Amino acid sequence: MRRATLAAVALATALSTAACTSPSHDPVATAAPASPQPAANVQGVLVLRVQNLPQVGTVVVDGNGYPLYRYDKDSAKPPTSNCMDDCWMKWPPVIDTGDVRIEGIDQAQVGSFIRQDPTKTRQVTIGGWPVYRYAGDAAPGQAMGQGVGNVWYAVTPQGKKAAAPPANGAAANNPGN
Template sequence: MTVSRRAALFAASGAAVAALVAGCGSSGSSGSGSAASTVPAAPSAPSSGSGTATGSGTGQSTGATVLKTASSAYGTIVTDGNGFTLYRFDHDTASPPASNCNGGCATLWPPVVATGGTPQLKGIDAKLVSTVTRADGTRQVTLNGWPLYRYSQDSKPGDTKGQGFGGIWFVTAPNGSKITAAASPSGGSSGGSSGGGYGY
């Protein structure tokens, strides 16, 4: 192999590695009260709604964000306007509110982003609802200080597949507390995944 051909192959390999690293990077800077993720990107997950009554599955909506209560195998929980279960993350903080799920984590666990002005609430105390600025500058809805998320693997309203995920993700009660009790014997879509090798 000639020196020039060897140099060309080396340059092409370097470009491919650089592209791969850039594609797997997490969000670079943190916003107010937010920390950037240091975990690897998750595998592609289905797109999820924004927690709005008219969510299109893309995170874009003209309607206001909706939070409501619903009955589940874990008791009364909080859902978005489409009935999808909302979760909280043990690596976040409530005082002060901070979201620490960015990059690949936010792909697997899409944040509930505030849209359309004042959130519409059903069965939830308005005094407990606010927002926190994420690392990417978007405003994430909080409940009693805790940022709220969907789980991308919940495929239909009422699913609770993210419950207990990695021992750090839990369904949310109407007062913002996490529900750690086991599901009732009557059933329900429970999770309890070990996290599948992803630390979020």
């Protein structure tokens, strides 16, 4: 009798866990916009690390090597995102998965806040600034978003704008908001 009860409890636990973690029931999985970067960072472990990219200098990249960006129209105190609607498609926010691992960044610089949009997801901040990926970065290590519209910049480990000029002059002339 005891074995049957334990088996029933184990089966119920497994079924409820599967139901809670399926993509159709996971608010983070359904809230994140489509982007060319691998979706591995949307669920599970989010890795943030420091990397020196020749075109922008020392910046923060995700675990796959894609640089992260900050938006001059956002604010750091308090953290506020002004990248909404169509902006999301080009600049997907970096979502806090609950398991953020940092490498080479002062832990005090990394935080998150709840986005004030319909998703109410928790977005990662560096130095208080909300951070994003750029859909135009087709490969790890690219920084095509640097200087876009004179408002998007790769983010340093302190939350500052990367000072290096854009990798190509065309990016600065592309007001991709």
